[in-house]
Amino acid sequence: MQPAPVKSSIHSLTLPVLKERLVSMGHPGYRAEQILQWVYAKRVDSFEAMSNLPAALRAGLAEEFGFHALEPVRVTGSEDTTRKFLLKLTDGALIETVLIPANPALYGEASDRLTLCVSTQVGCAYGCKFCASGLDGWTRNLGVGEIVGQILRAEALSGERVSNLVFMGMGEPLANFANLMTALEILNAPWGVGIGARRMTLSTSGLAPQIRQLADNPLQVRLAISLHGATNEVRQQIMPVNRKYPLEVLLEACEYYSNRKNQRLTFEYILIEGINDRPEDAAALVKVARKVDAKVNCIPYNTVAGLDWTRPGEDRQDDFMAVLRRGGVTATIRREKGHDIAAACGQLRRQTMVATEGEAKAE
Ligand code: SAH
Ligand code: SF4
Secondary structure (H helix, E strand, C coil): CCCCCCCEEHHHCCHHHHHHHHHHCCCCCCHHHHHHHHHHHCCCCCCCCCCCCCHHHHHHHHHHEECCCCEEEEEECCCCCCEEEEEECCCCCEEEEEEEECCHHHHCCCCCCEEEECCCEEECCCCCCCCCCCCCCEEEECCHHHHHHHHHHHHHHHCCCCCEEEECCCCCHHHHHHHHHHHHHHHHCCCCCCCCHHHEEEEECCCHHHHHHHHCCCCCCEEEEECCCCCHHHHHHHCCHHHHCCHHHHHHHHHHHHHHHCCCCEEEEEECCCCCCCHHHHHHHHHHHHHHCCEEEEEECCCCCCCCCCCCCHHHHHHHHHHHHHCCCCEEECCCCCCCHHHHCCHHHHHHHHHHCCCCCCC
16 A cells, blocks of 8 residues: 655645645635635634534645644743744754743833744754754755744644744754745735745855856845854854855855845854954954955854853853954854754754763753
């Protein structure tokens, strides 16, 4: 007997695609709007609940599509700090999604900005030397429904609406390009989740061809580049991707992006003691940031269990920032621990996996 075909997730379909699927199933296309309204406006989790649809259509939908809810395995953090959700996918793989409230120092006490840090792959193939996500290699891409599902799950668990998305969780978003693009369309669309494109930021380790491809897409999403080294010498020591796309190639793609989108990029720069935190590193960073008119976001490195890297002391961080500012670069540094988006990502899953293997205790 043939195994039953895996049903597509209802969260993986755009409005036009769902219309086509309905028509090929012999149903009127206009039902697609109604269905997606149940899914995204009313957030139901079964076709049974779609009470204005004929019973035959509901039964037909349940045969073709599933809801594949992401199962929360562990939640850490509290309401006014960062909350991390460890989620189990239908094949048992674990990913994490992190909910980050607005920092009152930056946005004021009254801000209702709520940012979700989303994963795009299980593991990561790019093997940056400092990163927890790359430690166990790459397992697979997330499907469209698994990307969209993270937002739905985080909103259901927290009872709040997410206002901003950052694709800075586990994985390299631009290495899962096609699924990411469809997910962005669903997350942005008025018939979908309805989050403005300007409130979404993709972070990439620097896949130059995909940066250009994204530049040609009309969605005005923001782009952050994980630079971490402003010369090829420093960068390729910690980011193997730099051998494939060296700085000059990456910077050209960055220029193309900011020109096409008329947008300033952000360079993320983790400060790692003794690796990229010297005054000459800061001077090199001034040069590249000015070349593409990028803002710089410095992040003191967060230690990862099993890795030897550490963050420089605050004086050294201040010296680094001073060189950037003197060089005329718009630069910020993120110091508070609980709000550190990057630190949050990739590490919870690893702790849990290590703990389950009995090698260490989870936090
Ligand atoms: N793969 C993408 C997005 C995920 S990583 C990328 O590399 O951009 C999101 C950000 O967290 C990246 O800037 C990454 O370099 C950073 N990061 C990874 N490990 C970190 C750590 N231990 N401390 C601080 N930032 C880290
Ligand atoms: Fe992958 Fe990004 Fe981590 Fe590098 S920093 S290993 S690209 S997740």
